[in-house]
Amino acid sequence: LEKFVNDGEVICDLGCGNGRTIIELAKKKQNNIFYGFDFVEEMVDVANEQKEKFGLRNVFFYVMSVCSEDLKVNFSSMFDKVMTKRLLINLKGDIKLKAVKNIYSILKDYGIYIMVECFIEPLAKINSIRKKLNLSEIKVKKFNQYLSKDIMKQIEVLFEVKKQIDFESFYYFISRIFNAYLSTGEPDYMNPINKLAIELTKTGVRLVEDYSPEKIIILQKLPNKNFRSKAYESTNSK
Secondary structure (H helix, E strand, O other): OHHHOOOOOEEEEEOOOOOHHHHHHHHHOOOOEEEEEEOOHHHHHHHHHHHHHOOOOOEEEEEOOOOOHHHHHHOOOOEEEEEEEOOHHHOOOOHHHHHHHHHHHHEEEEEEEEEEEEEHHHHHHHHHHHHHOOOOOOOOOOOOOOEOHHHHHHHOOOEEEEEEEOOOHHHHHHHHHHHHHHOOOOOOOOOHHHHHHHHHHHOOOOOOOOOOOEEEEEEEEOOOOOOOOHHHHHHHOO
């Protein structure tokens, strides 16, 4: 994520957890200001402890939900970039859209939303092949709800997609299909085959595409949207 942060920008990490990501960024990017939000107070306490440990004065943490009205009101149009990492998948149904609406509100005009989230369609592709190989279906955990192409169409009412980065398809193909087929019993995801797939992925190998549920999508805020699209009317009516 470091390569997406330009000097002097104000950056927000929503669902920051223990703050690890932006603490590392804050150490390297002294001319930037970072804000981390998480609704779990214990996580924010850990983040603040780490902040003090490293003597950082350019990072701030708050206990706050991505769907909070206070977030939208108190931080309106404040950030150059907002990032989420597997945050939206923990929100169910239309709550996802409410979170995206808040992200839109706290970004400056033409600000950038860095979405690192999981999508259901690549997982369906993996499971389709696994079924043909008599392998069991990989299920999404009960507390997760992966995004879909349909919800992206609704998000694109407010944002322009600038770039999509499919950075783990080779690893997922090898680990969830190739290694799983060769394994007897439960696959060992730390075996040499998977480790090789990880290292090859780091080199930029792109032998297959759209097999990784997790993607990085770079979206730019389209200013002067009033949330009156059908997608948001359905959200606001509930």
